[in-house]
Amino acid sequence: MATTRLIRVPPVEELAAGLAPLLSPASRMEVMADLSRRTTLRVGGPADVLVEVGSEPDLQAVLRFCRERDVPCRLLGRGSNLLVVDAGVRGVVLTLAGEAFTHIQREGDSIRAGAGALVRDVAAAARRAGLTGLEFLEGIPATVGGALRMNAGAHGSWTFRVVDRLRAADMAGNVFELRTANLSVRYRGCDFFTDHVALEAWFDGEPGDPEAIAALQERFRAKRRRTQPREPSAGCIFRNPDKIPAGRLIEEAGLKGLRVGGAKVSEVHANFIVNTGEATARDVLTLIEQVRERVAARAGIWLETEVEIWGD
Numbered sequence: 001m002a003t004t005r006l007i008r009v010p011p012v013e014e015l016a017a018g019l020a021p022l023l024s025p026a027s028r029m030e031v032m033a034d035l036s037r038r039t040t041l042r043v044g045g046p047a048d049v050l051v052e053v054g055s056e057p058d059l060q061a062v063l064r065f066c067r068e069r070d071v072p073c074r075l076l077g078r079g080s081n082l083l084v085v086d087a088g089v090r091g092v093v094l095t096l097a098g099e100a101f102t103h104i105q106r107e108g109d110s111i112r113a114g115a116g117a118l119v120r121d122v123a124a125a126a127r128r129a130g131l132t133g134l135e136f137l138e139g140i141p142a143t144v145g146g147a148l149r150m151n152a153g154a155h156g157s158w159t160f161r162v163v164d165r166l167r168a169a170d171m172a173g174n175v176f177e178l179r180t181a182n183l184s185v186r187y188r189g190c191d192f193f194t195d196h197v198a199l200e201a202w203f204d205g206e207p208g209d210p211e212a213i214a215a216l217q218e219r220f221r222a223k224r225r226r227t228q229p230r231e232p233s234a235g236c237i238f239r240n241p242d243k244i245p246a247g248r249l250i251e252e253a254g255l256k257g258l259r260v261g262g263a264k265v266s267e268v269h270a271n272f273i274v275n276t277g278e279a280t281a282r283d284v285l286t287l288i289e290q291v292r293e294r295v296a297a298r299a300g301i302w303l304e305t306e307v308e309i310w311g312d
């Protein structure tokens, strides 16, 4: 029989007091950190404690602290696939910051990048190095860590198609390197990272013509400008079902422009919910439910969210 174990999250002050002595000057801690400022949708409440981790030893110490006390511990990348509820989240949120996690360098025909680096900077480094195959990363507003967790992809390619080697830590802080061949990877997800932290990855390219690489990246940029809304969003809200894109189902149900409070189904791309300025997480969640129900009633398909929801 399944049992439910109640976890008592320590009060904010107790958490902060326990974490402070573990951190070197490379890291920074913030109490009741506003997560709306750190997500692209710009909604949601605070994290009890947010640590911008600046070194691997600090990361290991925080992971061990959380594990020993059963404190919920979440990784935050660029916040471009997250919907944080208005009440915020209990426990600790970690972001990987500083040179230890944002380095990008060429190694042979690969770009080696820390998990806190932005994938668009990986694409730019590949262009400068004359390496082709990584152009699709241009324009995905992700960190390397978030791209690995989500197996981010675009224009017919995806992260695990070009990453064969990475470094990671388990939630007890043990660091190791691995080949990705044995990981279970799917469309927009790699479940290994539900309980592991990505530390760095090697993105494999091939020697190519720098002008052709730059031209392809520009083509991808232009396509995004044409087909995606400018307002704050979390990208595609729903996963594409097997046979038909979610955006088409939503458009065919006549839902473009549907609004709840400050949240609106984009007129530009129906699978984007945009924040028109004053949206709350509650507005977005209500709109998600309305879209699901109306698509299910019309097409008999229950849309699953691609965006990850944080909080109760």
Ligand SMILES: Cc1cc2nc3c(=O)[nH]c(=O)nc-3n(C[C@H](O)[C@H](O)[C@H](O)COP(=O)(O)OP(=O)(O)OC[C@H]3O[C@@H](n4cnc5c(N)ncnc54)[C@H](O)[C@@H]3O)c2cc1C
Pocket: 040, 074, 075, 076, 077, 078, 079, 080, 081, 082, 096, 115, 116, 139, 140, 141, 142, 143, 144, 145, 146, 147, 148, 149, 150, 151, 152, 153, 154, 188, 193, 196, 197, 198, 199, 228, 233, 234, 235, 236, 308
């Ligand atoms: C305008 C717009 C366009 C987009 N276009 C695309 C697109 O073309 N293709 C696409 O695939 N997605 C797209 N997205 C969605 C989003 O960019 C991707 O899902 C991206 O991979 C999320 O990365 P992130 O760094 O923002 O992660 P976050 O949103 O911060 O987090 C996402 C998940 O990754 C986990 N995570 C973050 N860092 C780590 C780490 N170091 N180790 C382990 N887990 C970690 C988080 O805990 C969370 O579970 C778009 C989003 C927006 C807003």
